[in-house]
Amino acid sequence: MYAFDIERPSTVAEAAAALGGEAQALGGGQTLIPTLKARLASPSKLVSLSGVAEMQGISSAGGVLTIGGATIHADVAADGTYAALSDLASNIGDAAVRNRGTIGGSLANNDPSACYPAAALGSGATIVTNTREIAADDYFQGMFETSLEEGEIVTAVKFPIPEKANYQKFVQPASRFALVGVFVSKSADGVRVAVTGASNNGVHRWSEAEAALSANFSADALDGLSVSADDLIDDLHGSPEYRAHLVKVMTARAVAAAN
Missing domain, CATH: 3.30.390.50 (CO dehydrogenase flavoprotein, C-terminal domain)
Structure with a gap:
């Protein structure tokens, strides 16, 4: 590892303000930390999103399941409101990954073999950021590519619950x-x-x-x-x-x- 600064904002506004220059958002770190160790990326500052309470939690209303971007896989797996999604989350990685990795981090990274992108696209989900809402059909742009702009944060994901x-x-x-x-x-x-x-x-x-x-x-x-x-x-x-x-x-x- 190399030397870098880290900030731990408590609100989305603070997190967005911290994401300037060479700063990199840090969710659960399941992809980013190994990337840093391998020197495949070297941001001068990490902005941890794990302490942003408004980005955590799961709620359901009007046939739509809303999951905060900083919600870990294990919590999605335990929820059960959208059974197919919970089952998907329960089979991501291992227990250590499920208790650290976040849905927002997975969607922001958009690994070509990750599970959550398939759930979002297959459900017709809406990705909510600190500035806008993006339909899943418009969000995914290719391998490791999304429509996120510089400094944009995935704050929540809205899943319409299908039949x-x-x-x-x-x-x-x-x-x-x-x-x-x-x-x-x-x-x-x-x-x-x-x-x-x-x-x-x-x-x-x-x-x-x-x-x-x-x-x-x-x-x-x-x-x-x-x-x-x-x-x-x-x-x-x-x-x-x-x-x-x-x-x-x-x-x-x-x-x-x-x-």
């Missing part, structure tokens, strides 16, 4: 990230299918499956579909063709489990 939903993850055992993960939700507006872990462009929707499942919410509706291996991740854990196969398999499992 049915499920998340299926094929785990990469060393990291506990998704080799491929698929989040499926069914609501009055139709079906959404979000895929993580597969694409070089990060989390994305599988529109062909959404159309088929909106007409018939059954795993059988996927029988005639195939997933292109073009621009899918190719690494020692799986080829693009293998990931393409897993996308369809995980989608079918998610639909079957949701019914």
